[in-house]
Amino acid sequence: MENSTNIDKGYRQHPPGKDKKPAAPNPMKVMIGANGVFSDISSYFQLLKEAEKLKKEVYIDTLTKIGNRKYFEMVFQSKMYELKTLNIPFGLIFFDIDNFKDINDIYGHNLGDNILKMVAENITRISRSLDTICRWGGDEFILIISYVDKIMLQEFTERLRIFIQNICLLINTKERLSITVSIGATIVKPNDTIETSVKRADELMYKSKKEGKNKINIG
Numbered sequence: 001m002e003n004s005t006n007i008d009k010g011y012r013q014h015p016p017g018k019d020k021k022p023a024a025p026n027p028m029k030v031m032i033g034a035n036g037v038f039s040d041i042s043s044y045f046q047l048l049k050e051a052e053k054l055k056k057e058v059y060i061d062t063l064t065k066i067g068n069r070k071y072f073e074m075v076f077q078s079k080m081y082e083l084k085t086l087n088i089p090f091g092l093i094f095f096d097i098d099n100f101k102d103i104n105d106i107y108g109h110n111l112g113d114n115i116l117k118m119v120a121e122n123i124t125r126i127s128r129s130l131d132t133i134c135r136w137g138g139d140e141f142i143l144i145i146s147y148v149d150k151i152m153l154q155e156f157t158e159r160l161r162i163f164i165q166n167i168c169l170l171i172n173t174k175e176r177l178s179i180t181v182s183i184g185a186t187i188v189k190p191n192d193t194i195e196t197s198v199k200r201a202d203e204l205m206y207k208s209k210k211e212g213k214n215k216i217n218i219g
Contacts, residue, residue: 064120067134075132076194091153093143094201095183098213100139150187154218157185161216180214
């Protein structure tokens with residue numbers, strides 16, 4: 001007689017419970033889990049939105065919508081690193097609007113604000129994407145111009161002066177207001193700091209003022 005364990009060689013006894021089908025997922029649990037995932041994603045995007053808002057508040061000038069002084073300082077440090085490690089040159093252009101106080105006194109601060117916004121928009125229009133435009137404060141602006149030597153910096157600065165000179169505001173049907181700027185520009189040196197390079201550009205800008213305004217000086 002054959003051993004009872006070999007009676008049916010095609011049959012193999014399954015361990016208890018092995019032949020049971022897996023239980024169907026509970027729809028309520030799946031729904032709850034999905035809601036948790038969506039909640040996490042929603043929270044993540046909310047954090048990104050808040051971070052972007054904070055970034056704008058910290059680095060963007062609220063009036064002109066360009067970078068502020070803090071943003072300039074951050075970009076300057078980055079460009080300084082490139083200058084020292086990769087020998088990538090850059091320059092600063094520092095300028096303010098001629099007779100801006102008189103404009104505010106005569107026409108009011110609303111027009112003065114519009115002029116600041118208009119100047120910022122027009123500088124952005126003619127600048128390269130790799131350049132940085134910031135409002136230093138009041139009617140003063142500063143630009144970081146990358147990959148330039150002294151000749152290229154002078155050419156760009158003069159083009160900037162002429163471009164702004166051609167801006168004209170219509171005050172009323174009979175009166176138009178032209179804007180000019182006095183500019184100082186300098187190539188940043190490896191041993192410079194923010195203070196030394198900005199001071200040099202600022203002094204060159206005041207030299208342009210003393211020479212009659214609507215002029216540039218490069219140093």
